[in-house]
Amino acid sequence: MGGTKAKGLLGGERISEAEYAVMEALWARAPQSAAEVGEAVGGQRDWSLATVKTLLSRLVTKGALATEADGRRFLYTPLIERSDYVGGESRRLVDRLFGGRAAPLFAHLAEAEALSAEDIAEIESLLQELKQ
């Protein structure tokens, strides 16, 4: 296989949407304690701390987070990179809905006016790079 260092997520384990919110907090800053994560996601979702703890545990079980003891509590750190997760999800969507090709997705976004002028400029310069 690739040999390039295994990256978390044992088996076909997937990260659910609620779990993803927790990962976001930890990708933004790590390590963090459960309470800190609760603080961090508090703005977006209205969860009790118990809920956050459940999600953290599940993520540890899934191999998405590592724990490091800090006195009587744990500090959590992501074991998978945000870019890996994001890349995987993107690929899944492209595969499922667009036959694996990115162009139709792009066309869709364009058609739905989901592209700002800024996006267009940015993509254009990316294209330039790719062509070299």
Next chain:
Amino acid sequence: MGGTKAKGLLGGERISEAEYAVMEALWARAPQSAAEVGEAVGGQRDWSLATVKTLLSRLVTKGALATEADGRRFLYTPLIERSDYVGGESRRLVDRLFGGRAAPLFAHLAEAEALSAEDIAEIESLLQELKQ
């Protein structure tokens, strides 16, 4: 009320992945009977006809399919457009993972080498159109 023509999917109902496979069959050709849909998806998934029927029923309940009696059986027709579904899912992904901006998604796909030369050419020409 809105008046702007409701388009299927009552409430926040979402189409699951298995259900989506059924929708695909019906987007490809409609209307179709349960048996026909079973035939159609048979290639991809190894489902029993019972499973297909369950999925069809759930989709009807969710307001994603309409039924039309044909003798003693039903013919199913999509109530939501594929492009609406696809657009919605794409938007959800872009919102969730890329802060609503398409450029980072594009950058990701590019970086992950998910773009073929063909894709690039296609996107380039789309960009040209957009710019005028």
Next chain:
DNA sequence: CCGATACGATTACGGTTGTAAACTGAACGC
């Protein structure tokens, strides 16, 4: 007419998800 079929509807059942309360053990204050 009557049994074999073909359909949709009902029921099933284990797994995951969202959401959280209850439990348990360690540490800290007094």
Next chain:
DNA sequence: GCGTTCAGTTTACAACCGTAATCGTATCGG
């Protein structure tokens, strides 16, 4: 020392999902 507090662990529980078997009934072949 001893109760309070705080942290993680266990248990809960309904909804949704994947996957299907079973049930009830209308129809078709003979």
